[in-house]
Amino acid sequence: MDEVDRHLLALLQQDATTPYAALGQAVGLSAGATHDRVRKLRERGVIRRTTVEVDPAALGRGVLAFVMVDSSRWVGDSGDRFAAIPEIQEAHVIAGSASVLVKVRTATTEQLQDVLRRLYAIDGVSGTQATVVLETFFERPVAP
Amino acid sequence: MDEVDRHLLALLQQDATTPYAALGQAVGLSAGATHDRVRKLRERGVIRRTTVEVDPAALGRGVLAFVMVDSSRWVGDSGDRFAAIPEIQEAHVIAGSASVLVKVRTATTEQLQDVLRRLYAIDGVSGTQATVVLETFFERPVAP
DNA sequence: TGATCTGCCGATTTACATTCTGCATAGTGG
């Protein structure tokens, strides 16, 4: 994990379709050596996968909200229960008064309400506090 | 945006390196037709870009926190100020008592504290409330 | 100094993206 690797990661985050020849030129390596570097980054798990970024609005997911989930019981093993709700994009166990923080994308606020209903159905969930996003400044990859 | 498009998006989110021939087989189309579909999804902006998912821990960003930022002034135009802090991965204007919600990744809690310091330096920011993530259940793409 | 390992280059081979032609279907307007 040297400076070249970090540079490659940054370039790939911007556009993972960039040919190895162009990547190599940017970092001062041949296409073959660049290919090696990226392959090793994948093997080591630094690069988890290659994916496409999809516009949430185009998928009918124009409403974004963060929900603090309170619990009356241990929910540290209930990851699957949260994963079963497809509108939930992220779920984190947190330190503090609430227990779990989830990121939710729905088409409408009515559907958001329905997600809250399904959250309450999870064993141990005793309350929710939803915060609706009015405007997203930015969402970007982790800077290498 | 029919069922085939949604299926293609799901497949590409899983692995954007899948050849068009394989994608086509999965959705019941030829490679050429699949290529057309994906090209149009890109042109329409449904697919924003192709990127790589990087393990935050491998980049020395093992600490994840969400920070509620309170403000005494209008901060709806201060997106650039937040973007100038590289540890901030997301920034959203929210409805509720706080004004902005940011997602922060740092190597240590000391660095998290330093980010809070830089947040306070933004005009109008009057307070912060940080919530540290203990465990991430999952982070996944928006389900098509 | 000799041996081994690592990283890189350059070329080869293979695979895939991309483009093109032609066809079928579904709308559109006379």
Add this chain to the structure above:
DNA sequence: CCACTATGCAGAATGTAAATCGGCAGATCA
């Protein structure tokens, strides 16, 4: 009811890039 045009797909072509390989140079260690 019949041309006319759009659109979407298949199948084959062409081009380009991915993936693989052999060999070399520098580093590390015995």
